[in-house]
Amino acid sequence: ETGVTQSPTHLIKTRGQQVTLRCSSQSGHNTVSWYQQALGQGPQFIFQYYREEENGRGNFPPRFSGLQFPNYSSELNVNALELDDSALYLCASSLEPVGFWQRNTGELFFGEGSRLTVL
Amino acid sequence: QQQVKQSPQSLIVQKGGISIINCAYENTAFDYFPWYQQFPGKGPALLIAIRPDVSEKKEGRFTISFNKSAKQFSLHIMDSQPGDSATYFCAASMKRRQNFVFGPGTRLSVLP
Numbered sequence: 001e002t003g004v005t006q007s008p009t010h011l012i013k014t015r016g017q018q019v020t021l022r023c024s025s026q027s028g029h030n031t032v033s034w035y036q037q038a039l040g041q042g043p044q045f046i047f048q049y050y051r052e053e054e055n056g057r058g059n060f061p062p063r064f065s066g067l068q069f070p071n072y073s074s075e076l077n078v079n080a081l082e083l084d085d086s087a088l089y090l091c092a093s094s095l096e097p098v099g100f101w102q103r104n105t106g107e108l109f110f111g112e113g114s115r116l117t118v119l
Numbered sequence: 120q121q122q123v124k125q126s127p128q129s130l131i132v133q134k135g136g137i138s139i140i141n142c143a144y145e146n147t148a149f150d151y152f153p154w155y156q157q158f159p160g161k162g163p164a165l166l167i168a169i170r171p172d173v174s175e176k177k178e179g180r181f182t183i184s185f186n187k188s189a190k191q192f193s194l195h196i197m198d199s200q201p202g203d204s205a206t207y208f209c210a211a212s213m214k215r216r217q218n219f220v221f222g223p224g225t226r227l228s229v230l231p
Contacts, residue, residue, distance in 0.1 A: 004162070033217070042125075042208050042221030043163065056217025090162050098217050107153070108219065110162030 004111035006091050012117045013081050021076040021114045023091030031055075031097045032074040033108065034066060037088040049074050050097045081118045088113040121146060123211050125222030132229050138196040140225045142209035145190065149211040153219070154183065154194050157206045166207070167194070199229045 005024045013019050025032050031050045035043035045058035049068035063079040072093070078085055092108040124143045132138045142152075153168035169176045169183040169192065176183045182195040196203055209222040 035221075040224070042123075042210075042223050043219075044221070045218035048217040058218055092162075098212060098219065107165045107168075108163075110155075110164065112160065112162050 004091055004093050004109050006089075006111035006114050008114055009112070010115045010117075012119060014119050015081055015083060017081050017118075018077065018079045019081060019116060021078075021089050021091075021116070023074045023076070023093075023111060025072045025074070025091075025093035026109050029093035029095055029109065030072050031094045032068055032072065033092045033094070033098060034074070034076045035090040035092065035110075036060075037090055037113070039087070043090055046076070048098060055097055078116075083118050086116060086118045088115050121220050123209055123220050123222040125209050125225060127225060128223070129226040130228070132199045132227065134199065134201060134229055134231050136199050136229075138199045138203070138227055138229070139193060140207055140209070140227070141191065141193045142222050143189075143191045144211050144220075146211075146213070147190070148213045149220075150214060151212045152183070152185065152192050153210050153212075154181075155208045155210060155221075157208065157224075159205075163208060196227075199227075201229045201231050203227060204229050 007022045033048040034046040037043045046060050048056040052068045065077045067075045090113045092110045154166045155163035156166045157163040167178050167181045180197045185192045206224045206226050208224050210219045212219045
């Protein structure tokens with residue numbers, strides 16, 4: 001069973017640039033969620049993708065956008081980078097969308113994250 | 120109301136001791152409370168979880184105690200080991216919402 005993999009692991013950008021982060025979900029998982037984890041903080045929900053559509057969004061501006069592909073992998077795109085966007089970006093996959101927990105354990109499987117530094 | 124508060128921020132325990140981390144929430148619609156463990160350079164991993172219809176859940180050395188009336192829950196790590204040194208996050212979720220709300224984390228150090 002392949003776990004959640006993310007790329008790149010580290011990257012440095014300058015303010016105003018754009019970045020794309022990639023995530024491959026765990027085998028058999030059809031839902032991907034993205035979280036932002038600032039240094040010393042807990043993860044903050046950005047959005048969730050299910051069946052290639054955004055299915056829930058946290059309190060993040062529209063310059064944070066995403067995609068999900070037919071193989072359930074996903075991308076997170078951030079435009080017009082700001083200094084405060086510096087964080088660890090975590091991708092998590094699940095058997096079914098969070099919010100539908102009726103049958104499964106409700107577990108999120110996280111990748112190791114992409115560490116973004118904005119200068 | 121969407122917040123989950125967590126304390127202490129950091130905790131140092133001797134090997135063999137009991138580690139206790141506390142969390143509190145306001146929103147009574149939360150109905151699932153997991154604890155995640157995160158080692159440096161890794162993503163969080165589910166440790167143990169509880170639903171509000173039980174007051175305690177034990178898995179090995181890890182126990183969640185849940186107090187529905189006080190809207191509090193805690194993680195107890197018995198016989199703490201140096202390998203338990205990590206950051207622990209409590210979290211909460213509710214039906215028909217797509218997100219987990221995480222606490223700010225507790226950095227646990229278990230001294231050998």
